[in-house]
Amino acid sequence: MSPSGSRFHTQTTINGATRHFGSYETKKEAAYVFDVVARRFPSIGTRPRSLNFSDSMLQQLAVSHPEKEQEIEGMLVEQALLTTTEQQQQMPMQTSSGPC
Numbered sequence: 383m384s385p386s387g388s389r390f391h392t393q394t395t396i397n398g399a400t401r402h403f404g405s406y407e408t409k410k411e412a413a414y415v416f417d418v419v420a421r422r423f424p425s426i427g428t429r430p431r432s433l434n435f436s437d438s439m440l441q442q443l444a445v446s447h448p449e450k451e452q453e454i455e456g457m458l459v460e461q462a463l464l465t466t467t468e469q470q471q472q473m474p475m476q477t478s479s480g481p482c
Contacts, residue, residue: 392416396423401461414443418454
């Protein structure tokens with residue numbers, strides 16, 4: 383999460399690539415998005431103590447802002463698809479030898 387002008391941007395590194403999860407008007411909103419992403423992608427290496435909200439607080443925020451949860455889910459699906467596509471592109475093509 384980083385301030386840029388009057389907005390706060392949420393980004394993290396997943397599988398070696400920087401992923402952007404939007405810009406937000408408040409620090410609290412950006413922190414909420416970061417925590418949701420960090421919990422869904424435990425492989426990013428975020429330690430629990432570096433998260434912004436407890437599990438119970440995060441659940442309360444999700445209940446009070448269901449539209450934000452849907453937006454985050456969409457971003458997570460998009461980022462997961464990007465990650466899968468990038469991994470596939472990095473895999474060497476297998477060739478077969480011998481008679482067909």
